[in-house]
Amino acid sequence: MTETRPEAKFSWFIPIDGDGAHIGTVQAERPPTFDYLRDVVQTAEDEGYYSLLIPTRFANGLFDEGEPLAETWTMATALAAVTSRIRFLIALRPGFISPGLFAQMAATLDQISGGRIDINIVPGGIQGDFERLGEESDHEHRYARAEEFIAACRTLWESPEPKSFEGEHVRLNGAFCSPGPVGDGPKFYLGGASDAALGLAGRQSDVYLAWILPQDVLGPFFDRARVKFAESGRTGSFGMRTHLVVRDTEAEAWSCCPRQRLRSGSSEALRSPEPPWSVSAHRPGSSKTTGSEPTYGTASPR
Template identity: 65%
Template sequence: MAASVSRPEPKFDWFIPIDGDGIRLGTQQAERPPTFEYLRDVVQTAERLGYYSLLIPTRFVNGLFDEGAPLVETWTMATALAAVTHRIRFLIAVRPGFIAAGLFAKMVATLDQISHGRVDINIVPGGIANDFERLGVDIDHSGRYEQAEELMQSCRALWAGGETDFEGTYITLRGARCSPTPQGTPRFYQGGASPRAEALTARQADVYLMWVEPHEQIAERVERVSGLYHAEGRTPHFGLRAHVVVRDEVDEAWAMANDLIAYADADVLQQRRGVMVGTPMTGQQVQAQRVADHRVGPHLWNGLSTVRVNCGTAIVGTPEEVAEELFGYWQLGIDEFILSGYPHVEECERVSQDVLPRLQAKIAQAR
């Protein structure tokens, strides 16, 4: 996609590590447990440095350390963190079906009021193998996407105000109300690499999120999903989720990447391998593909997929190399970048100081 003066200003987001944090990943316990005090440091650092938003994921068990290691609940923590920030937005990941739609719409509207309009929602319809079943939910992959579509539709209807009726396969509303409504309609973000996910996002989502892959694959996905959006009479917007490992010297960056997983526990590695058995998630399979030295591109490394569920690929290099790699994604049509690095406080500072100014200069020159 060619650069265009009509494109919005790019947005740069950070990540809230609800599994815990540190420089040694895949161990039994995190070096930095996900306490409120630590996560507050992460989000307040990102806010001070001018990031646009924070993605807080959703999990049922720890997905970075041992499954039994501490893991905070997404909505409760997001609410607490919103109360100790002032400007930065929160992109809150949710799995449809665990909270009744009418109540969920009210929860979003309430947090929107508390935060003065700083809430967006990341809809996560898919799930790793046996994940939903842990909490007694048994619904097939296609049903999850139908349920997700009904959730987005019913929430928008409720947020419009007035008395709402909605009749779906999974969600039924009869004379439901949501008052007060959000200050501004929260945006729905959605990812997923399957044809069903792409079709759903084109119909309902405001932003399509992708995990980082080589430029060629991202270009193909942007073109395909853009066509689906246009067929629905809608304008596509694209976001990219990526880890970054940045050091002044390239060899130091690659050494740091490998060190992140060098101390992983054998039981944790087995837990992560078990996640891949029978998973219906196309994107997860792509992230965990086996390649020599985990290098899926000159600056792309998927070693994190051995210790982490979901997004498992990082951009590795010097500040200039990482900025150039991200600029390539911007040229393809990405306008929002959700970044992270371990540990999240220090790397939030490093990326803000060393990478983003270079990237912003490249974008400004190309516009």
């Protein structure tokens, strides 16, 4: 019997750090103003993209750290109000907003947008970013807290009655969330390659995310995630994220890659004269999809 694969869904990226036409600059050629980001999201909607990923961080992560950075939730709310069809995948780091308050925030934005909100849970992130806001916690603590955060939100979204939740990191005592989100509410997306990340994805996420890699590298991550979903009696979907280098010709696009490896500053990149995987493995269309689930691709141009 031939297996029918669900149609892949393609998403775009909201550049809250700013962006531009060149790689490796310390300042954004296009700052992350509301007017510019509105143009990005409305163009993506007009072109038929499924959703928009809006990241989260506490200092500019693409240019000089002190460069302008649009705050994630405020900008997502404003941009949802000037669109009508495209979804928003909003990144969130548990620990900086109480789950009870966040459940209300997400439900309200979901109502405003007509049910177009999903949540990308990010227990980790850029090194040193948590400490900027006085948060010091280890890997295990962050993932345990993230699991309770998701569970508490879902508990509050079940019905308008008062809810209680007793966890090690999250506690609710007669908390309300009314009105709740539209329909079944936001989906939770989660990435990460550690055992803790894969376990949390299997127990709590709706979509497991990974950076796009050659199939022989990416496949085992998805296989491990499928096992974790199955252990929890659940079936998940899978997504891949990549950056695109867009030029008039393929040769011009590849010519940018050595310069980008040097700018990355990693010792591995500086030692290697070639990309970490073969050029052919990275060519568009050179490998098949790794699973039967929908692919929620997110991309940003470079």
